Amino acid sequence: MLEAxxxxxxxxxxxxxxxxxxxxxxQAPGGGERDFASMLGRGADGVDAIIRDKSxxxxxxxxxxxxxxxxxxxFDPRAVSPKGAAGxxxxxxxxxxxxxVDDVFDPGENVEAGTQYLKQMMDRYGNNLELALAxxxxxxxxxxxxxxxxxxxxxxxxxxxVLDLYGGTKEE
Numbered sequence: 808m809l810e811a812x813x814x815x816x817x818x819x820x821x822x823x824x825x826x827x828x829x830x831x832x833x834q835a836p837g838g839g840e841r842d843f844a845s846m847l848g849r850g851a852d853g854v855d856a857i858i859r860d861k862s863x864x865x866x867x868x869x870x871x872x873x874x875x876x877x878x879x880x881x882f883d884p885r886a887v888s889p890k891g892a893a894g895x896x897x898x899x900x901x902x903x904x905x906x907x908v909d910d911v912f913d914p915g916e917n918v919e920a921g922t923q924y925l926k927q928m929m930d931r932y933g934n935n936l937e938l939a940l941a942x943x944x945x946x947x948x949x950x951x952x953x954x955x956x957x958x959x960x961x962x963x964x965x966x967x968x969v970l971d972l973y974g975g976t977k978e979e
Contacts, residue, residue: 896921
């Protein structure tokens with residue numbers, strides 16, 4: 808058991824080193840330890856800067872992407888679902904691979920790929936936000952088959968939660 812803990816601690820140290828390099832390279836506002844801590848925090852400045860950058864890159868509203876991140880992972884870059892989706896935007900392994908993600912737990916890579924995928928779904932469904940969100944959650948095949956938000960309780964709940972956050976008041 809101690810070997811397993813040592814392995815976990817080693818991985819944590821590697822991630823911390825990568826984030827320190829990321830922040831000190833000026834890729835997050837301000838650099839340094841404060842932003843390093845923010846990168847690990849939920850909804851923190853570092854992740855928010857990534858969301859703003861990637862949203863602008865793909866022409867999406869950053870509040871929409873932030874709402875997706877909140878519902879998908881609650882801003883936990885290490886989140887993993889029972890189905891294998893991982894990272895801030897909960898990318899499935901196949902989707903992550905198709906989008907060229909090397910490290911699904913890297914906030915920048917994850918948000919870039921997730922935002923790109925959400926934009927692809929928006930384009931595919933003629934900017935119909937409900938269908939795009941349903942496809943993001945359940946996959947485009949399920950949306951294509953039903954022609955609407957599929958009758959999956961999880962997907963319907965997901966779409967409602969994202970839309971409530973996106974259209975609701977300022978996030979928590």
